[in-house]
Amino acid sequence: MIGACRTRTAPRRRVTRTLLAVGLLLTLLTAGCGVRPSDVITGRAAVSGPSAGAGLYLISHGELALVLRATKPGPGPSSPADALALLAAGPTPTEREAGLSSEVPSDAAPAKVAPSVDEPGITVTMSGAVLPLSTVAANQIICTVVFSMSGNGATPVTLVGPDGTRPAWPCWLE
Amino acid sequence: MPQVLLIEDHQTVRDGLQLALTRQGHSVVAVATGEQGLERLQTAASDVVVLDLMLPGMDGFEVCRRIRQQGDLPIIMLTARNDDMDVVAGLEAGADDYVVKPVQARVLEARIRAVLRRTGGDSRRPGPERPGLHQHGALTIDRAALVVSKDGAPVSLAPTELRLLLELSHTPGQVLSRQQLLEAVWEHGYLGDSRLVDACVQRLRAKIEDEPSAPVYIQTVRGFGYRFGPL
Amino acid sequence: MTPWHWAWAMALGLRVRLLLAFALLGVTTTAVVASGSYFQARTVILQQAQDAAVASLTDELSKVYPIVSLPPNQEELDMLAQRLSDREGDAVVRYGDLWAQSVVNESDVLTPELRQEVAGGRIAWQRVDRHGKHLLLIGTQLRFDRSDGTSVPSGVEVYSVRSLDSEQQSIDRLAMLAWVTGGLSLILAVLLALLAARGVLRPVRELGRAARRLGEGDLSTRLTVRGVDELADVARTFNDTAGTLERQVGELRRMEADARRFVADVSHELRTPLAAMTAVTDVLDEEADRLPGDAGQAARLVSQETQNLTQLVNDLIEVSRFDSGTARLALDDVDVAAAVNATLRLRRWADRVETDLPSGVIARLDPRRLDVIVANLVGNAFRHGHEPVSVRLRAEPDWITIEVADHGPGLDPEVLPHVFDRFYKADTARTRSEGSGLGLAIAWENARLHRHAGQPGSLVAGNTPDCGAVFTLRLPRVASETVDAGGVR
Secondary structure (H helix, E strand, C coil), rough: HHHHHHHHHHHHHHHHHHHHHHHHHHHHHHHHHCCCCCCEEEEEECCCEEEEEEEEEEECEEEEEEEEEECCCCECCCCHHHHHHHHHHHCCCCCCCCCCEECCCCCHEEEEEEEECCCCCCCEEEECCCCCHHHHHHHHHHHHHHHHCCCCCCCCEEEECCCCEEECCCCCCC | EEEEEEEECHHHHHHHHHHHHHHHCCCCEEECCCCHHHHHHHHCCEEEEEECCCCCCCCCHHHHHHHHCCCCCCEEEEEEEHHHHHHHHHCCCCCCCEEECCCHHHHHHHHHHHHHHCCCHHCCCCCCCCCCEECCCCCCECCCCCCCCCCCCEEEHHHHHHHHHHHHHHHCCCEHHHHHHHHHHHHCCCCHHHHHHHHHHHHHHHHHHCCCCCCEEEEEECCCCECCCCC | HHHHHHHHHHCCHHHHHHHHHHHHHHHHHHHHHHHHHHHHHHHHHHHHHHHHHHHHHHHHHHHCCCCCCCCHHHHHHHHHHHHHCCCCEEEEECCEEEEECCCCCCCCCCHHHHHHHHHHEEEEEEEEEEEEEEEEEEEEEEEEECCCCCEEEEEEEEEEECCHHHHHHHHHHHHHHHHHHHHHHHHHHHHHHHHHCCCHHEEEEEHHHHHHHHHHHCCCCCCCCCCCHHHHHHHHHHHHHHHHHHHHHHHHHHHHHHHHHHHHHHHHHHHHHHHHHHHHHHHHHHHCCCCCCCHHHHHHHHHHHHHHHEEEEEEHHHHHHHHHHCCCCCCCEEEEHHHHHHHHHHHCCCCEEEEEEECCCCEEHHHHHHHHHHHHHHHHHHCCCCCCCCCCCCEEECCCEEEECCCCCCCCCCHHHHHCCCCCCCCCCCCCCHCCCCCCHHHHHHHHCCCECCCCCCHHHHHHCCCCEHHHEEEEEECCCCCCCCCCC
8 A cells, every 4th residue: 555655645745845835935924024224324425514714633632633713704714824823823722621732833833835836736834843843743734734725635735944845745634 | 508698809719719608508699899799688688798898899898887787787808917907997897707818718607607696596506695684774685585675775786796795794794805705706716806896895885875985884894804884 | 434534535625725726826926916015115115214314414414514613512512413303313413522412322322333434424324223113323424525526524423313113104004004915815815716616616516416317327417518618528528428328228228118018019919819729728628538549639739738828928918017017916905824725725736735824914915916926936846846845934023924945956056046037947958838937037026016115025046954945935914006016127
């Protein structure tokens, strides 16, 4: 009676398989329901807008931080020379309270800002010595000039002082 | 010498029966049709009629009925074996007995003699008779004269009917089986056809009972037979 | 068949299989369609909600510009957070170590990967589950434009935390709708399957019924042919087959009836000349002794054979009456012992037969037929067996039994099944004069004609333990007229 047995088990196995498939389907259906957590989705660039007053870079926790000062009514950046004068004056007491500092010496100003003569970029002619300036202080000066000139982040800036000239350097903020 | 009227349409059968019956000592007149037979009965007397049921023209049943209307002449039917209905119909039409064809002459002859014994002249055979006048309700039976009257008026009974009545009324209140009656009245030996009795009882009831469907004189005892009375 | 087998056969029945197939098809289709549209709709709903939230946040933030002072203090951040909060979401604003939030402790929901992405300068969002609540987190930096199209970060980051509860509700409604649709479609599939199964199974069932009726002998069975499908083909074939069968069986029956009628007709035709001959056999018998030599012998021979021929014709007519179903019982109340004795006496066998006949056994039967049966059995015993022949009567409440036994060689086992066949001769050398060859067949038919409570009487042949054949006749105490008298042999 082997044949009889075989014929009987075959449909049984088929039914079992069918039940399995149905069960799987139901599991899938119930599992995918509702709002699922997702990975981070990125959209367009961050919100950006205009700034007003003079912008200068101070140091916060060893890194450059942009500070805006309301110097005059109306939008638009102030002139680079003014901005450098404010930078050389150092942080206000409020700014100091907020943990900001500056390494730019007070004798850095006044300065003259003009486009470079024989190369692209900007040349800042300062009244104080430029060679002893720390890298952070140089970056403060360069970024502040670039910000107030509405310049490009890649624009090289050359610092010139009575003691010599520092090599041109862009404002690497990011 | 008994006068036998033979009505049979097949000539060879007619001739054979006539030949055999004549040799047995009967005076046989043989005719081919019912009409001829009836005609013959008008002109000459017969003691018994042997009648084939299958006749051309007027059939045997009709002939039987007509003879019965005119009197109590005994009638023996010749029937075919496969015609049970014919037997019943023939008995209802008034036949006294029947034989099945083919029949040997001596069988037919014995039946003729038995029938003749029931008729007046031959019926005073020794038997259970107690001669004299017997009164049963409205029925008067004169066993000597063989006359039956009801309320003073005579009742005309065929010989077989009379014999049956005499047999039954001889022992009033006692049940007689059909086979007993067949032996006593028809002299059929043992294995007769009980329908003969039933048909004769029906005819008898029609003549003597006030209400044949609710008989008083001849009562049926289911499972046994018939009895006379009790009144 | 055990209940399990039966249940299994039912489970594998056409109806169940069709039902399962339809249900499976319906469920699968619905599941695929419903889940497909569900996932699609869910994605659309979430995307729309996210896009709207991002657009709303960007819109709000663009109103913050131009920013005039940096760095902001705690109050300024708080103000900004308050301004960005509405009833749909809360805001978290961060500048360096400063945090401002409209609702306490929102900052801890912000995931590190989101903050990292925001620090990269792009708007980013993420769906998270917090304590069973579905939240949408959106984050962006505030940056400053530069004239060349680039921007620089201001150091301020804004996060919006929105609840997705209303979206969750919409999606739940969607899921509910999918389930309901699935359920309805399952019901519809089952209904359709039942309908289809009925459509398929009804013809099959009709076919089965018709085949059964045909098998039971109702050859006029036909099916109604509906449509033009395969089942209609089967029905048509069935009808054709049944038609052919009916025609052929009808033809056979007609031929058999013709043959029987022919026998009956011949018998009837023989009767008239026989009637004439029989009438004069007595004359021949009487004259034979007086006739000289051969003539007398011839006369006796003619007489004897005429009687035998008469017996044969009578038996043939009797048989044809059984065949045509016109045989009727003439019932009477009979003392069976007396009837058997009368039969033996009438044939002058009474002295040669040992009888055991208790008196007082009354039965309602046809005495003429009883006589025929007993006479045939006893006559047969004398012809083929050896004396002594014995007849025994036994009475039961509803039946009587008559045994006729002889002390001959008994019946050959090969003969036994044919004993009651017409014209069957066990010994081929036997001469015709010993009987018509129909005696036992007629006895058998006569026994069967007596019925009681739907059961016919019987006549059985066998052998006694001490050799010799025994025929056992069984008749009802109270016989009734047979409805169908035609014995089939």
